[in-house]
Amino acid sequence: MVSGRGYKDWQCLVQCKRSPSTEATNSSSITRTGFRLSTHTAVKMLTSVLSFTPEMAATVTEYCTNSSNDVSGDMKELWDWTVGEFEDSDKMSSPLQGATMQFLAQLLGAKRILEIGCYSGYSALAWYEATKQTNAEIITLELDPKMIAASRRTIAKYKMADRVHLIEGKAQDSIETLTGTFDIIFVDANKDGYETYVKQILDKKLLSPNGLIMCDNVFARGMTISTEANPHLPGKVRPYWTECGKALKRFNNFCKNDPRIDTVLMPVYDGVTFIKWKQ
Ligand SMILES: C[S@@+](CC[C@H](N)C(=O)[O-])C[C@H]1O[C@@H](n2cnc3c(N)ncnc32)[C@H](O)[C@@H]1O
Numbered sequence: 001m002v003s004g005r006g007y008k009d010w011q012c013l014v015q016c017k018r019s020p021s022t023e024a025t026n027s028s029s030i031t032r033t034g035f036r037l038s039t040h041t042a043v044k045m046l047t048s049v050l051s052f053t054p055e056m057a058a059t060v061t062e063y064c065t066n067s068s069n070d071v072s073g074d075m076k077e078l079w080d081w082t083v084g085e086f087e088d089s090d091k092m093s094s095p096l097q098g099a100t101m102q103f104l105a106q107l108l109g110a111k112r113i114l115e116i117g118c119y120s121g122y123s124a125l126a127w128y129e130a131t132k133q134t135n136a137e138i139i140t141l142e143l144d145p146k147m148i149a150a151s152r153r154t155i156a157k158y159k160m161a162d163r164v165h166l167i168e169g170k171a172q173d174s175i176e177t178l179t180g181t182f183d184i185i186f187v188d189a190n191k192d193g194y195e196t197y198v199k200q201i202l203d204k205k206l207l208s209p210n211g212l213i214m215c216d217n218v219f220a221r222g223m224t225i226s227t228e229a230n231p232h233l234p235g236k237v238r239p240y241w242t243e244c245g246k247a248l249k250r251f252n253n254f255c256k257n258d259p260r261i262d263t264v265l266m267p268v269y270d271g272v273t274f275i276k277w278k279q
Pocket of ligand 1: 093118120122123142144147169188189
């Protein structure tokens with residue numbers, strides 16, 4: 001998974017960082033404190049989750065989930081309900097992602113959050129719970145009538161209506177109606193819309209000065225990187241994710257080249273892009 005260029009760039013970074021207090025050999029470096037850093041091993045450590053078999057990915061995710069903050073009983077209950085109710089419940093964020101969202105919302109002291117793609121309201125509940133102190137407003141967008149009904153149920157059941165506002169319809173149209181700024185914007189809807197949504201957000205200056213845009217599934221199960229990247233992707237869903245991958249490749253090029261923003265694509269989960277205003 002690590003391209004020749006990526007490998008070289010990383011090696012350069014290591015060598016620049018360790019100079020002048022370390023000495024280099026061809027494949028490893030020894031610091032003055034005697035610590036041996038094998039670049040080969042370290043590069044392996046950087047390899048993304050895509051090289052995991054589904055079983056390995058499940059084991060690692062379980063370990064990380066158990067080693068991270070627990071999500072609430074309400075979130076566990078909603079998770080179970082969604083899995084039981086919808087065949088495509090893999091669209092829902094994982095408990096570990098939920099814990100990550102809550103961590104970030106509190107770290108950033110978010111007072112206003114925009115979510116593009118509500119599904120059954122699991123991530124909206126995560127944002128809601130994490131922002132009790134800041135009393136944040138959460139605006140979430142959803143198109144599918146079935147998921148609008150599920151989200152409305154979630155909002156009522158977990159008493160979120162005071163701060164969670166669901167806007168029905170196409171995200172592109174809904175974003176046009178928004179004003180003010182958001183401290184976190186979670187982009188998690190149709191993958192061929194990501195570029196449009198982020199352009200709209202930037203053009204309308206909907207992101208607060210220190211805000212964070214977080215875009216999920218930017219790997220498209222690996223298809224963004226290469227159609228060879230994920231031998232474990234089932235054939236049934238491969239054409240769908242291949243198309244998503246093409247759109248997300250364009251999106252990644254846009255992020256990399258837009259002079260208004262800083263961007264990092266993290267090899268976690270199914271690829272998560274973080275965007276902030278350039279300062
Ligand atoms: C991946 S799911 C969202 C998952 C949710 N954020 C979570 O973490 O549990 C994507 C959702 O976006 C919705 N969606 C897809 N295209 C959309 C569009 N053009 N406008 C609004 N919502 C859309 C889908 O119906 C689906 O419910």
